[in-house]
Amino acid sequence: xxxxxxxxxxxxxxxxxxxxxxxxxxxxxxxxxxxxxxxxxxxxxxxxxxxxxxxxxxxxxxxxxxxxxxxxxxxxxxxxxxxxxxxxxxxxxxxxxxxxxxxxxxxxxxxxxxxxxxxxxxxxxxxxxxxxxxxxxxxxxxxxxxxxxxxxxxxxxxxxxxxxxxxxxxxxxxxxxxxxxxxxxxxxxxxxxxxxxxxxxxxxxxxxxxxxxxxxxxxxxxxxxxxxxxxxxxxxxxxxxxxxxxxxxxxxxxxxxxxxxxxxxxxxxxxxxxxxxxxxxxxxxxxxxxxxxxxxxxxxxxxxxxxxxxxxxxxxxxxxxxxxxxxxxxxxxxxxxxxxxxxxxxxxxxxxxxxxxxxxxxxxxxxxxxxxxxxxxxxxxxx
Numbered sequence: 001x002x003x004x005x006x007x008x009x010x011x012x013x014x015x016x017x018x019x020x021x022x023x024x025x026x027x028x029x030x031x032x033x034x035x036x037x038x039x040x041x042x043x044x045x046x047x048x049x050x051x052x053x054x055x056x057x058x059x060x061x062x063x064x065x066x067x068x069x070x071x072x073x074x075x076x077x078x079x080x081x082x083x084x085x086x087x088x089x090x091x092x093x094x095x096x097x098x099x100x101x102x103x104x105x106x107x108x109x110x111x112x113x114x115x116x117x118x119x120x121x122x123x124x125x126x127x128x129x130x131x132x133x134x135x136x137x138x139x140x141x142x143x144x145x146x147x148x149x150x151x152x153x154x155x156x157x158x159x160x161x162x163x164x165x166x167x168x169x170x171x172x173x174x175x176x177x178x179x180x181x182x183x184x185x186x187x188x189x190x191x192x193x194x195x196x197x198x199x200x201x202x203x204x205x206x207x208x209x210x211x212x213x214x215x216x217x218x219x220x221x222x223x224x225x226x227x228x229x230x231x232x233x234x235x236x237x238x239x240x241x242x243x244x245x246x247x248x249x250x251x252x253x254x255x256x257x258x259x260x261x262x263x264x265x266x267x268x269x270x271x272x273x274x275x276x277x278x279x280x281x282x283x284x285x286x287x288x289x290x291x292x293x294x295x296x297x298x299x300x301x302x303x304x305x306x307x308x309x310x311x312x313x314x315x316x317x318x319x320x321x322x323x324x325x326x327x328x329x330x331x332x333x334x335x336x337x338x339x340x341x342x343x344x345x346x347x348x349x350x351x352x353x354x355x356x357x358x359x360x361x362x363x364x365x366x367x368x369x370x371x372x373x374x375x376x377x378x379x380x381x382x383x
Contacts, residue, residue: 002026004367007383009078011091030077033070033090035063043140047305049112050141050163053089059143064151068094072155075100081382082374085170086110092170093148097157103373104170105366107197107285108182109306111173113189172373174366178289178358180351181313195365196358197289203268206276209261212239214339217272217296218280219243219287223303228328229280229335234259236335240280243267269294277345278320278338283307292319293359295352297344299334301325318347 001008012018013032022029035057042055057063071094083095083102087110095102104111141163149159173192179185182194208215216238220226222245233240239259243266269290272279276296281287283302288310291298298320300311314320321344323334338344374382 001367001370004371005381007381009080009383011074030074033067033074035066045305048137048141049089049110050137050144052087053144054140056089058089059140059147061147061150061154064090064148065154068151068155068157072098072157079383082370084370090148093152094157096165097152101374102170103172103174103370105174105176108175108177108184109285109309111175111184111192113184113187113192172369174369176362176366177285178293178355180317180355181285181289181310183309183313193369194358195369196360196362197286199359199362201266201268201286201290203266204264205271206241206267207261207263208239208241208275210239210259212237212259214277215239215241215275216278216280217241217243217267217269217276219245219267219282220280220301221245221282221303222247223282223301223325225301225325225328225331229301229323229331230260232328232331232335233280235332236339238277238335238339241267241276269296272296282325283311283314283322285310288314290359292317292348292351293356295345295349297338297348299323299338317351318343319351320344320348 008026009028009030010018011030011032013034015029015031019029040057043051046052046055053059058067067090071091075094075098080100083091083100084105085091085095085102086104086106092102092104145163152159175182175192175194176197177194178196179194182188206217214237216233218233218240220229220242230240230242237259239261241261241263243263269279269287272291273294273296278297278299279287279291280299280301281291282304283300284307288298288300292314298311298314300307300314300320300322301324302308302311302322303325308322311320311322315322321334321338323330371382
């Protein structure tokens, strides 16, 4: 956007880390007004946007009012022509109250379609929620709406009367995903655009050790069954190029096991196509997009609800299998099956042929969408 002549201010909760990404005097970075009071009790494993908002303390009228004031001050400082936000509930609500056009950008999971419900995620869960759980969700929803509405009035801004106005105050939704991996694909109206996924990630070539015929790539966060999974890969004589997202504290015996090769940095997924039989990940969206559009089947170990939703899509298209991260007894069968059954590779290749184009030019399409939305001609800058 800067290279296209626009003035960009980035509001981020990781101010130091984000500022270091940009050359001096290119992107102004401001701290996001995030307030997490001591003793706040979050809802574990939230299944609705209302519960996510509860975990951000938006059920507290005073906390919401403080957040609204902070966002109002940021808007007064920046005087933006356009707000681009991902999940930002409060920034979007304040933008609407101030008359600032806004675009929501995200991978689909946190960009719900139009509607008046707080976007129940239980539609994608294996188990159904009981009446007590549903009543608790509805209570949380009413509490959030009431608190934010009163907070907006307290600060002197227009009150948001419903979830539709609070969660969907945007003029346009821009989706960084593939339609096949959007959980709301069949519920979208014409207010959403699919850009594909970010395609400039880089990384090094994968390095495998040993002479095993089957080679796999693994990109995993630490979880309780990780060592057992690596052990089963070794038992199946799978040479694995392993990237750990975080400190896994692997035992020296695991680190030095012949078929397991820890990678020195990130791996360029586009280079895996010739040697890699399958990949293992937690079901994170960006990694799944890149793997499937490279024609690589996936064995997923989902840790969070978003992982489970994405992994379910992989299974639905016949492009891989899922394992429960904390049930090691089932690992061997899953590894053996994805190693031996060629249908997963065939289905992944078919998926790639139908969706590979979504991995090209997403940045350029994003800029074009934003400029078209604002009615700007090429060369006209916006803030």
